[in-house]
Amino acid sequence: MKIDHVHFYVEDAKVWRDWFVHHLGFQAVASRISSFHTCTEMVNSGAVNFLLSSPLLPTSPVAEFLRQYPPGVADVAFALEDVEGAIALAQKYDATILQPIQEHQVGTAFLKCGKIAAWGGLTHTLIEKHCGEMAESLWQSEEICDNFPSASPISPSSSITAIDHIVLNVAVGELDRAVAWYENILDFQPQQTFKIKTDRSALHSQVMVSRNGSVQLPINEPATRNSQIQEFLDVNRGSGIQHIALRTTNLVNAIAKFRASGLSLLSVPQSYYSQLKQRPGLPLSPLELEAIAQQEILVDWQEYTPLEGGNIAPLLLQIFTQPIFEQPTFFFEFIERRYQAQGFGEGNFRALFEAIESEQIKRGTLQ
Incomplete structure (x- = not known):
């Protein structure tokens, strides 16, 4: 399994295409996958494919979504080896099948896909590909498997290389059910x-x-009534994707570029870095830490692990944008993993939680 693409439903697809290009260095992908009722744009960076759809008519499924939810992630598409097996499992566990399996052959590419309902307004498109060269005509069809992208151009010079993880927020009491699902x-x-x-x-x-x-999918539920997760659920009017983490190989340089483009990021107090220096085993030189502090990047590391070439501490560097839409729902994370760092550091998780609390206080939603 891997993430094939993520589909955003927004009010103006062309505006958001330009936002990704200008602020994050994505490439706009030339395509003709819009229908008479929906405009769909695609942007790409490394292995990351985002579809951006907006309504042209009130009958568009995007218009229907936006009447119920604010702009955000509507669908996370997974590429699987066996779509028929996945749909059969979904039926066995009473999941809602929104689109039964469809099969298409375009050129030498053979495609199967279906779609299931997940949590809140979120859906999952399930795609099985047996690909030769994708024919250009695939882009000229109006709606194949809900406009999923085919082969994507790779931009080797882009800062963003892959999706590291996607975070889902669910209502209080639903965490165990979502995990089981x-x-x-x-x-x-x-x-x-x-x-x-x-x-x-x-x-x-x-x-x-x-x-x-x-594929990594952290699932959050609120543990207090005033939790930032509850604020998300209230504003989003239900469960949904809170943020997507985008991986980069040089976070300091990437964030410097993003800041220069005008991207708004969560602030980190400089006292945070004074506290880091007191923590034993900090695996950064003073010069590196200074550059990281200048960009307000969070730092976390694990216990030393024997690796070839000596003992090196796996290191996580993370930073988070302000909510990108008008309402305080969806945001992006940027992450760099060094020395085979796996999973998530509790120190960074807590620092993010506290940074979002500060934003809640500014909005007056946390007393």
Whole structure:
């Protein structure tokens, strides 16, 4: 399994195409996958494919979505080896099948896909590809498997290379059900568990990972009424994708470029870096830490692990944008993993939680 693409429903697809190009260095992909009722644009960076759809008519499925939810992620599409088996499992566990399996052959490419309902307004398109060269005519069809992308251009110079993880927020009391749903239907496995609590609010989180390890899906639920997860659920009018983490190989340089483009990021107090220096085993030189502090990047590391060439601490560098839409729902994370760093660091998780609490206080939604 891998993430094939993520589909955003927005009010103006062309405006958001330009936003991704200008702020994050994505490439706009020339295509003709819009229908008479919906405009769809595609942007790409490395292995990351985003579809952006907006309504042209009130009858568009995007218009229907936006009447119920604010702009955000409507669909996360997974590429699987056996779509028929996945749909059969979904039916066995009473998941809602929104689109039965369709088969298409375009040129030498053979495609199967279906779609299931997940949590809130979120859906999952399931795609099985047996590909030769994708024919150009695939882009000229109006709607094949809900406008899923085919072969994508790779931009080797782009800062963003892959999707690291996608975070789902669910209502209080639904975490265990969501975990079981992803276990039973898509064969995800539970990994790390977090219970983050401050003096003001709290959340519970369960990290789910696909069997092959290539897809990470943390699921959060609120643990207090004023939790930032509850604020998301209230504003989003239900469960949904809170953020997507985009991986880069040089986070300091990438964030410097993003800041220069005008991207708004969450602030980190400089006292955070003074505290980091007191923590034993900091695997950064003073010069590196200074550059990281200048860009307000969070730092976390694990215990030293014997690796070839000496003892090196696996290191996580993370930073988060402000919500990108008008309402405080969806945001992006940027992440760099060094020295085989796996999973998620609790220190960074807590620092993110506290940074979002600060934004809640500014909005007046957290007393």
